[in-house]
Amino acid sequence: MLLARIVGTVVATRKDPRLEGKKLLICRQVDPDGNDEKGYLIAVDTVDAGFREKVLIVQGSSARMAQGCKDTPVDAAIVGIVDQVAQD
Amino acid sequence: MYLGKVIGRVVSTVKDASLEGRKLLLIRRLPNGPAVIAVDAVGAGAGETVYVCRGREAAFAFKPQEVSTEASVVAIVDTIEREL
Numbered sequence: 294m295l296l297a298r299i300v301g302t303v304v305a306t307r308k309d310p311r312l313e314g315k316k317l318l319i320c321r322q323v324d325p326d327g328n329d330e331k332g333y334l335i336a337v338d339t340v341d342a343g344f345r346e347k348v349l350i351v352q353g354s355s356a357r358m359a360q361g362c363k364d365t366p367v368d369a370a371i372v373g374i375v376d377q378v379a380q381d
Numbered sequence: 382m383y384l385g386k387v388i389g390r391v392v393s394t395v396k397d398a399s400l401e402g403r404k405l406l407l408i409r410r411l412p413n414g415p416a417v418i419a420v421d422a423v424g425a426g427a428g429e430t431v432y433v434c435r436g437r438e439a440a441f442a443f444k445p446q447e448v449s450t451e452a453s454v455v456a457i458v459d460t461i462e463r464e465l
Contacts, residue, residue: 294418324416325407340396340397349396351450352451353436353437355436360399372397372449373393375391375393377391378407379391379407380388381387
């Protein structure tokens with residue numbers, strides 16, 4: 294699972310029917326301090342996250358276990374909105 | 382599977398229903414890897430060296446519940462023995 298912040302949205306009209314009604318967000322991976330890391334990914338939103346929010350992303354086949362993603366062609370899903378990252 | 386050190390916690394209020402009540406730990410992959418977030422399955426705490434399972438199998442630690450995770454802490458390491 295990784296930390297990311299939402300930097301944009303993706304709009305697609307023609308898509309797999311199982312993706313209909315799902316929000317696709319552009320996410321930039323961040324480190325625990327909130328600094329941007331290299332690369333970005335597109336993830337399906339399952340928790341109603343919004344622009345600039347820090348989120349928790351699950352990748353791979355486990356993403357299909359997120360709510361409403363069962364049997365869908367999804368390999369990255371947003372499963373949580375991060376309130377706080379506490380470092381020891 | 383790999384070894385990691387618990388370096389912090391992540392707090393999230395709005396999250397997937399399957400993650401409710403689960404502890405999210407910030408793990409530094411040993412020796413100097415990136416920080417990842419893993420769901421705790423064994424009650425690990427700050428500063429402990431742990432064993433992290435990743436991929437689809439990570440969710441098996443919580444069977445029969447289907448938890449949406451791709452990294453889980455599945456063991457707390459007591460000792461490591463190795464030859465150089």
